[in-house]
Amino acid sequence: MTRVIEVYDTTLRDGTQAENFNLSVEDKVRITLALDQLGLDFVEGGWPGSNPMSVDYFRKIKQQRLNHTLIAAFGSTRHIKNNAQQDPNLQALIAAETPAITIFGKSWDIHVTDALHISLEENLEIIEDTLFFLRSHVDRLIYDAEHFFDGFKHNRDFALATLTRAVQGGADTLVLCDTNGGTLPHELPAIIGAVRHHLEAIKASVRLGIHAHNDSETAVANSLMAVEQGIDHVQGTMNGYGERCGNANLTSILPALIFKMKRECHAGKNIEALYKTSRLVNEMANLPHNRYQPYVGESAFAHKGGIHVSAVTRNPLTYEHIEPEKVGNNRRILISDQAGRANILHKAGQWGLHLKADDPLLSTIISDLKEKENQGYKYEAAEASFELLMREALGLQRKFFRVEGFRVMNNKYRIDKPPLTEATIRLYVGGHEVHTASMGDGPVNALDRALRKALTRFYPCLEEMELTDYKVRVLSGEHGTEAKVRVLVESTDGKCQWRTVGVSINIIEASWQALIDSVNYKLLKNEGLLG
Ligand SMILES: CC(=O)SCCNC(=O)CCNC(=O)[C@H](O)C(C)(C)COP(=O)(O)OP(=O)(O)OC[C@H]1O[C@@H](n2cnc3c(N)ncnc32)[C@H](O)[C@@H]1OP(=O)(O)O
Numbered sequence: 001m002t003r004v005i006e007v008y009d010t011t012l013r014d015g016t017q018a019e020n021f022n023l024s025v026e027d028k029v030r031i032t033l034a035l036d037q038l039g040l041d042f043v044e045g046g047w048p049g050s051n052p053m054s055v056d057y058f059r060k061i062k063q064q065r066l067n068h069t070l071i072a073a074f075g076s077t078r079h080i081k082n083n084a085q086q087d088p089n090l091q092a093l094i095a096a097e098t099p100a101i102t103i104f105g106k107s108w109d110i111h112v113t114d115a116l117h118i119s120l121e122e123n124l125e126i127i128e129d130t131l132f133f134l135r136s137h138v139d140r141l142i143y144d145a146e147h148f149f150d151g152f153k154h155n156r157d158f159a160l161a162t163l164t165r166a167v168q169g170g171a172d173t174l175v176l177c178d179t180n181g182g183t184l185p186h187e188l189p190a191i192i193g194a195v196r197h198h199l200e201a202i203k204a205s206v207r208l209g210i211h212a213h214n215d216s217e218t219a220v221a222n223s224l225m226a227v228e229q230g231i232d233h234v235q236g237t238m239n240g241y242g243e244r245c246g247n248a249n250l251t252s253i254l255p256a257l258i259f260k261m262k263r264e265c266h267a268g269k270n271i272e273a274l275y276k277t278s279r280l281v282n283e284m285a286n287l288p289h290n291r292y293q294p295y296v297g298e299s300a301f302a303h304k305g306g307i308h309v310s311a312v313t314r315n316p317l318t319y320e321h322i323e324p325e326k327v328g329n330n331r332r333i334l335i336s337d338q339a340g341r342a343n344i345l346h347k348a349g350q351w352g353l354h355l356k357a358d359d360p361l362l363s364t365i366i367s368d369l370k371e372k373e374n375q376g377y378k379y380e381a382a383e384a385s386f387e388l389l390m391r392e393a394l395g396l397q398r399k400f401f402r403v404e405g406f407r408v409m410n411n412k413y414r415i416d417k418p419p420l421t422e423a424t425i426r427l428y429v430g431g432h433e434v435h436t437a438s439m440g441d442g443p444v445n446a447l448d449r450a451l452r453k454a455l456t457r458f459y460p461c462l463e464e465m466e467l468t469d470y471k472v473r474v475l476s477g478e479h480g481t482e483a484k485v486r487v488l489v490e491s492t493d494g495k496c497q498w499r500t501v502g503v504s505i506n507i508i509e510a511s512w513q514a515l516i517d518s519v520n521y522k523l524l525k526n527e528g529l530l531g
């Protein structure tokens with residue numbers, strides 16, 4: 001009989017051992033609540049013997065109502081100098097008052113002799129009596145057999161003996177850890193088979209688990225292979241954070257278990273929350289979301305090549321391994337020089353523009369797009385500019401204003417003072433000539449201000465708009481300061497965001513193009529002309 005797979009998250013403990021991945025106590029509590037919503041069985045909150053923050057977390061999480069998740073506190077076997085009752089680490093674990101405790105111990109003989117400087121027999125003793133001491137204090141007692149796979153390969157009898165002693169100490173779950181992440185999937189069946197055989201021989205009735213690190217980039221594959229071999233407790237972290245190259249990534253493991261291997265696990269009940277939970281973890285850690293991440297990355301279901309888009313719009317199965325909505329993600333169609341008719345028709349439909357497959361303007365739009373991309377424009381990240389380009393081609397662009405010219409002056413009047421920048425603009429709105437000037441922190445800021453000053457009395461909605469990001473990319477390094485630049489501008493009006501692009505050998509001209517597109521887009525939006 002196959003058992004329900006237990007999923008154990010260690011983002012808050014092993015995840016925070018990753019470089020640059022740091023969480024406050026409040027972040028940890030928020031992530032715990034989200035993981036509970038997702039339906040994970042365990043959340044390992046930290047090592048209470050390690051730092052006051054972990055202690056604080058265990059105190060605060062007790063005040064929260066969790067629907068399903070059991071909180072686990074983590075620590076090592078007792079120190080050789082202490083007996084279990086007096087070991088400060090074990091005392092801290094009990095004080096955390098969690099329903100589960102996870103203890104890691106050494107399985108690899110060189111760790112015992114070279115890292116702990118104790119004998120193999122002493123290591124067996126500290127495993128057994130640590131677990132024995134903790135047994136009565138918790139519902140679930142989990143033993144992480146650190147470096148189990150390496151230990152097994154070097155000294156099989158000793159590695160197996162550590163498991164025997166963990167069982168004798170009262171562990172209900174034995175987790176085989178690939179701590180250095182060097183094991184490959186094909187090695188697992190023989191090792192797990194030997195462990196199962198050993199446990200049967202000693203008549204142990206325990207769950208077997210896996211905890212894989214990603215140093216060979218096989219942590220997810222190893223975890224899934226372990227499940228194939230009958231393991232029914234899987235540890236990992238959200239987005240794969242963890243010491244060095246990370247841990248097994250639960251955002252890949254969960255959908256694979258549920259949708260592909262058809263295994264039952266509680267997290268399956270709310271798997272459509274996977275995408276937002278994965279993003280929440282990154283937001284809490286103030287890290288960018290990896291757009292290429294399987295299942296939960298923004299590009300995981302983004303189609304760029306014309307051939308792909310054509311097929312996917314006819315039947316998504318042609319280029320998608322699962323439906324994006326199943327994990328809370330969505331399909332995206334990209335616009336670039338690799339687009340074909342299907343990409344353009346899809347965007348036209350999305351934006352409410354009437355364009356038929358046999359309309360000759362379709363070819364005009366595609367050739368305009370490819371010519372512009374060849375000049376350096378990139379519409380993938382600036383769809384608002386492409387929508388304007390399409391409207392222009394379809395004769396749907398409104399002329400809100402006509403610019404006659406602009407001038408930007410940068411005056412470094414004293415070498416020890418910041419420069420003063422001023423922009424002037426001359427434009428027409430209907431029959432009115434408008435001539436404005438504005439100072440700014442820099443040329444783009446001065447232009448932006450002068451443009452709004454000129455237009456706001458005709459179009460007050462521009463007051464709601466602000467530029468939120470500005471990126472410049474040099475397109476060819478061959479001509480030094482004469483190289484072309486691409487400017488990407490991100491704008492918002494508090495309700496939505498849009499991105500526009502400009503390209504020129506002059507950075508101010510490129511910025512101006514992106515700025516003008518952004519303003520035009522906002523004006524169209526305000527008139528309800530956007531789809
Ligand atoms: C595989 C893993 O990821 S395990 C988790 C690793 N995570 C961390 O290390 C983060 C939290 N760690 C910490 O805050 C600190 O390392 C502490 C509080 C645990 C220990 O700090 P310190 O007492 O200063 O020791 P230090 O950090 O140098 O660690 C080495 C000590 O741990 C002992 N130790 C290491 N593993 C074990 C173990 N499984 N069982 C018992 N003792 C152990 C070593 O024997 C050594 O003690 P010694 O110097 O008396 O021989």
Ligand SMILES: CC(=O)C(=O)O
Binds near residue numbers: 104147
């Ligand atoms: C326990 C653990 O984190 C490891 O062995 O990698």
